[in-house]
Amino acid sequence: MYELKNYMAKNKKNQPKPFKKSAITLAEFRSSHFLGKGFNTDMYYVGFANTLYPILKKMIGENSKFSDAAVRNLVLNLVCYLEDLVSQTGVWEAFVSLHKKKYGREMPFFDTDDEYYSREFPCVQAICFLIWFTLNGYSSDTFLNPCNPFTRIMAEALTPMLMDAYDNAPDTPGRPKLLPEDELKVPLFYQIRNLCYWLCTRCYLTRIRDTESISTQLEAVASDFFGMEDTSYIKEAYLSFNTKIGPLGIKPQEWLEEILELYPEEGENQFIHLVKGLESLPYSIYTYREVRKDGAILRALNGDEMNLSAYTMPNLEMPSGVAPGGSAFMSLVLFDGQWMLNGLGMQGAPAELYQKARENWLKNNEDRKCTYDLMFKRLKKKRIGICSGYDDYISMFPEIDRERFMNVPDDIKNCENLLYFLNSDSTLTFLPKWGRCVKLRGNKFYDKKEAEEDALCLILDHDLTTPEMRSCLIDNNLVPDAALNSLESVNAGKTLFQNNIRFLNDYVGRDGVEVFSEDMNLADEK
Numbered sequence: 001m002y003e004l005k006n007y008m009a010k011n012k013k014n015q016p017k018p019f020k021k022s023a024i025t026l027a028e029f030r031s032s033h034f035l036g037k038g039f040n041t042d043m044y045y046v047g048f049a050n051t052l053y054p055i056l057k058k059m060i061g062e063n064s065k066f067s068d069a070a071v072r073n074l075v076l077n078l079v080c081y082l083e084d085l086v087s088q089t090g091v092w093e094a095f096v097s098l099h100k101k102k103y104g105r106e107m108p109f110f111d112t113d114d115e116y117y118s119r120e121f122p123c124v125q126a127i128c129f130l131i132w133f134t135l136n137g138y139s140s141d142t143f144l145n146p147c148n149p150f151t152r153i154m155a156e157a158l159t160p161m162l163m164d165a166y167d168n169a170p171d172t173p174g175r176p177k178l179l180p181e182d183e184l185k186v187p188l189f190y191q192i193r194n195l196c197y198w199l200c201t202r203c204y205l206t207r208i209r210d211t212e213s214i215s216t217q218l219e220a221v222a223s224d225f226f227g228m229e230d231t232s233y234i235k236e237a238y239l240s241f242n243t244k245i246g247p248l249g250i251k252p253q254e255w256l257e258e259i260l261e262l263y264p265e266e267g268e269n270q271f272i273h274l275v276k277g278l279e280s281l282p283y284s285i286y287t288y289r290e291v292r293k294d295g296a297i298l299r300a301l302n303g304d305e306m307n308l309s310a311y312t313m314p315n316l317e318m319p320s321g322v323a324p325g326g327s328a329f330m331s332l333v334l335f336d337g338q339w340m341l342n343g344l345g346m347q348g349a350p351a352e353l354y355q356k357a358r359e360n361w362l363k364n365n366e367d368r369k370c371t372y373d374l375m376f377k378r379l380k381k382k383r384i385g386i387c388s389g390y391d392d393y394i395s396m397f398p399e400i401d402r403e404r405f406m407n408v409p410d411d412i413k414n415c416e417n418l419l420y421f422l423n424s425d426s427t428l429t430f431l432p433k434w435g436r437c438v439k440l441r442g443n444k445f446y447d448k449k450e451a452e453e454d455a456l457c458l459i460l461d462h463d464l465t466t467p468e469m470r471s472c473l474i475d476n477n478l479v480p481d482a483a484l485n486s487l488e489s490v491n492a493g494k495t496l497f498q499n500n501i502r503f504l505n506d507y508v509g510r511d512g513v514e515v516f517s518e519d520m521n522l523a524d525e526k
Contacts, residue, residue, distance in 0.1 A: 092205065110124075200239045277335070301357055308340065321348035389418060
């Protein structure tokens with residue numbers, strides 16, 4: 001998919017040579033390229049990587065908590081960042097541009113107003129971020145402070161080296177160019193999906209850290225619904241449009257759109273609208289209201305109707321066994337204004353599949369609404385609150401069967417203060433003893449010191465809180481004393497956390513994927 005070009009060095013200076021026994025191999029470096037493709041410029045970057053490796057190994061320390069894998073990954077990320085700037089691939093530039101759009105400034109954590117900051121050349125701020133971004137991924141027991149003095153010292157030592165390498169670096173291929181279908185003989189939908197999959201799996205800044213947990217979820221789809229053991233195709237198709245990736249925790253198509261906007265290759269402007277209009281939906285159950293050779297009209301579980309194109313189906317036609325009234329189990333993507341099957345789907349299923357799922361959806365939806373309305377009223381129209389204990393909480397619902405609702409874990413039943421949050425699906429999040437960390441009006445349990453030490457967990461531990469709860473905490477400034485550990489002072493750690501709280505929440509949520517629609521009740525529909 002790459003156009004053939006003659007890539008010449010920017011100057012005649014000698015390129016760095018790898019060690020006789022290279023610590024960083026060509027294969028490791030090329031793994032970040034689209035399809036792992038190699039180029040005649042790779043030896044320069046591998047040579048530079050092997051110059052950096054012993055320096056970083058010594059800086060980080062042989063006996064530190066960071067493994068050799070962490071050091072190698074940091075070396076590769078720094079060299080890939082360098083190649084990104086040289087080739088103007090646009091990955092780093094997209095990050096900076098999107099961060100400014102989302103949060104109002106170009107970078108998290110670091111001052112970008114000084115004269116040495118640059119988006120075009122290697123700079124201390126970017127290198128600081130990459131050090132933190134990489135090493136924090138290997139720090140399972142501690143959330144690293146990005147402004148740790150040691151990080152700054154490392155970055156200041158590395159910046160001149162990267163600047164010199166940038167000045168001497170040869171021109172290098174960037175990403176593949178989107179080409180007209182009649183020229184490349186590959187439909188644009190698949191060209192775009194391939195680039196999104198590269199961002200998910202290979203790109204230094206956006207690749208998924210660990211695909212195993214996601215693969216496990218997709219294995220359930222492959223085996224339970226399609227009777228397959230090989231998940232490679234379903235994983236490629238699904239991850240490409242549905243995973244939240246990179247430090248901003250956004251979908252691949254959003255990254256790609258920004259890259260194309262910033263650095264379009266010749267002729268690519270005509271395709272940007274296709275990426276911009278991409279939408280994706282997780283797996284759900286549908287029924288066919290109407291079927292044609294080139295597509296169908298689908299009805300979703302909530303009753304919405306959608307035009308389905310046969311564009312991604314074999315022979316560009318609807319399967320022969322599909323008829324009005326039948327059911328389907330599919331993940332969909334909106335491309336060029338039409339919904340289409342994304343990857344694998346189960347089509348031509350019995351009508352009962354949709355009918356039962358629709359009945360469940362209507363019942364569950366009504367139950368959730370009634371439960372939410374009742375609870376919201378009993379909670380005095382406040383979704384978040386703190387009680388002195390579970391007995392205090394139960395007393396707000398005099399009409400319920402008290403004995404039945406006392407069947408809760410002991411840590412909830414016996415806690416001295418209870419933080420609760422009502423989610424829009426009517427479920428409640430209970431956090432025993434966490435009332436000390438949330439600054440609600442009238443909260444007699446609030447403890448500023450404890451909040452300074454622990455309240456950040458309510459934002460950074462996504463197993464502890466729901467997305468809705470975190471939004472409530474952030475939007476209403478309910479964790480104002482939450483602070484990162486700081487060698488400078490508690491106030492410095494607090495300022496750093498509060499100024500970047502929205503970014504940090506999104507950052508922790510990266511690599512997340514929703515495989516099944518919330519409309520589905522799998523226990524009933526499998």
